[in-house]
Amino acid sequence: MTQRKRIAVIAGDGIGKEVIPQALKVVEAAGAAVEFTEFDWGADRYLADKTTAPPDGFSNLARDYDAILVGALGDPRVPSNIHAKEILLGMRFKMDLYANVRPVRLMDAALCPLKDVEPKDVDFVVIRENTEGVYGDVGGVFKQGTADEVAIQEDINTRKGVERIIRYAFEYCAHHKKLDGSPRQRVLMCDKSNAMTHAGGLWQRVFKEVAAEYPKIETQHMYVDALCMQMVRDPRPFDVIVTNNMFGDIVTDLAAGLQGGLGMAASGNLHPGKTSMFEPVHGSAPPIAGKNIANPFGAILTAAMMLAHLGMAAESAKIEAGVLEAVRQKKITADIGGTMGTWEAGDWLAERIARR
Numbered sequence: 001m002t003q004r005k006r007i008a009v010i011a012g013d014g015i016g017k018e019v020i021p022q023a024l025k026v027v028e029a030a031g032a033a034v035e036f037t038e039f040d041w042g043a044d045r046y047l048a049d050k051t052t053a054p055p056d057g058f059s060n061l062a063r064d065y066d067a068i069l070v071g072a073l074g075d076p077r078v079p080s081n082i083h084a085k086e087i088l089l090g091m092r093f094k095m096d097l098y099a100n101v102r103p104v105r106l107m108d109a110a111l112c113p114l115k116d117v118e119p120k121d122v123d124f125v126v127i128r129e130n131t132e133g134v135y136g137d138v139g140g141v142f143k144q145g146t147a148d149e150v151a152i153q154e155d156i157n158t159r160k161g162v163e164r165i166i167r168y169a170f171e172y173c174a175h176h177k178k179l180d181g182s183p184r185q186r187v188l189m190c191d192k193s194n195a196m197t198h199a200g201g202l203w204q205r206v207f208k209e210v211a212a213e214y215p216k217i218e219t220q221h222m223y224v225d226a227l228c229m230q231m232v233r234d235p236r237p238f239d240v241i242v243t244n245n246m247f248g249d250i251v252t253d254l255a256a257g258l259q260g261g262l263g264m265a266a267s268g269n270l271h272p273g274k275t276s277m278f279e280p281v282h283g284s285a286p287p288i289a290g291k292n293i294a295n296p297f298g299a300i301l302t303a304a305m306m307l308a309h310l311g312m313a314a315e316s317a318k319i320e321a322g323v324l325e326a327v328r329q330k331k332i333t334a335d336i337g338g339t340m341g342t343w344e345a346g347d348w349l350a351e352r353i354a355r356r
């Protein structure tokens, strides 16, 4: 009998609590051999007892689970969002999930704000460094509240961190295909080395060194500002993009716009060989939370990505095909032009997938 994969589920806050139940339902409908354990980490728990995750929480996740599925964290009742920071960054940093992988794929031309763009024209992946950069929270404030106040936010780039994310991007390129079945061919490194010379210099040197180990893969470089412009002018040439933590954060929201918005974007936080975490790109969207209008497809496609990572390619493909059918048949939520509620869209999809 197939060993069921153990999935830790953290629905979190806001629309996370609405989209994750849809993802679980759809994964079950696809017949995936998984078992879910739900965790109450999030704002409600924090407000009740001031705990975010238990002291041994992250080591338990790493030891006892094959993957983690997260909804979103962030709640206006916790103004500092300390719980979200501790839980999300806790997983990324303490579990060393250094590669944030964000596939950017257009399911239907109607979802893309660009004119004359077809699904085959938007099929790239952004690989974002996930444990360093400006989000390492290194720095401080001096003379706070005075006219002489100084705020310093350091950008951390280690040789080890830069090298492993760049190598991850080349490995990804070497082992993944495009949706049309053709091989991926090119890794583009994006930085701002013309202005941020110290960090950029390290990225440039390491990129050249690692690229030399992959002679069959083409390489390219763009400054982040030029890349953003090119992405909306013509996304066709992009294949695999590797970049740092902050640029990756920004570029992937822009890229999500090409695929229909944040409600359609999936991501994984990975460390090969370790328990990895999967989450939709969107946040907890407090203004629309609890209204049954959030798009569940980002979370559902995230769950499909998780299944593929766990070796369940057939179940993953079944879910992706179901989402494609839902999009084509307009069984979708209002953010992408439909009329369905979160739960109705999830129910329709689960039923469709179960019948396949």
Ligand SMILES: NC(=O)c1ccc[n+]([C@@H]2O[C@H](COP(=O)([O-])OP(=O)(O)OC[C@H]3O[C@@H](n4cnc5c(N)ncnc54)[C@H](O)[C@@H]3O)[C@@H](O)[C@H]2O)c1
Pocket: 015, 019, 071, 072, 073, 074, 075, 076, 081, 084, 088, 262, 263, 264, 279, 280, 281, 282, 283, 284, 285, 286, 287, 288, 293, 294, 295, 296, 298, 335
């Ligand atoms: N990984 C995470 O958990 C994560 C990521 C980003 C933001 N956040 C947190 O979420 C909270 C809100 O952040 P934000 O407003 O900047 O980003 P957000 O992604 O929550 O929302 C941005 C916009 O996109 C819309 N949107 C997002 N997801 C949608 C969906 N599934 N369906 C339809 N519309 C959707 C929202 O209504 C809003 O207009 C903050 O507390 C933030 O810190 C968490």
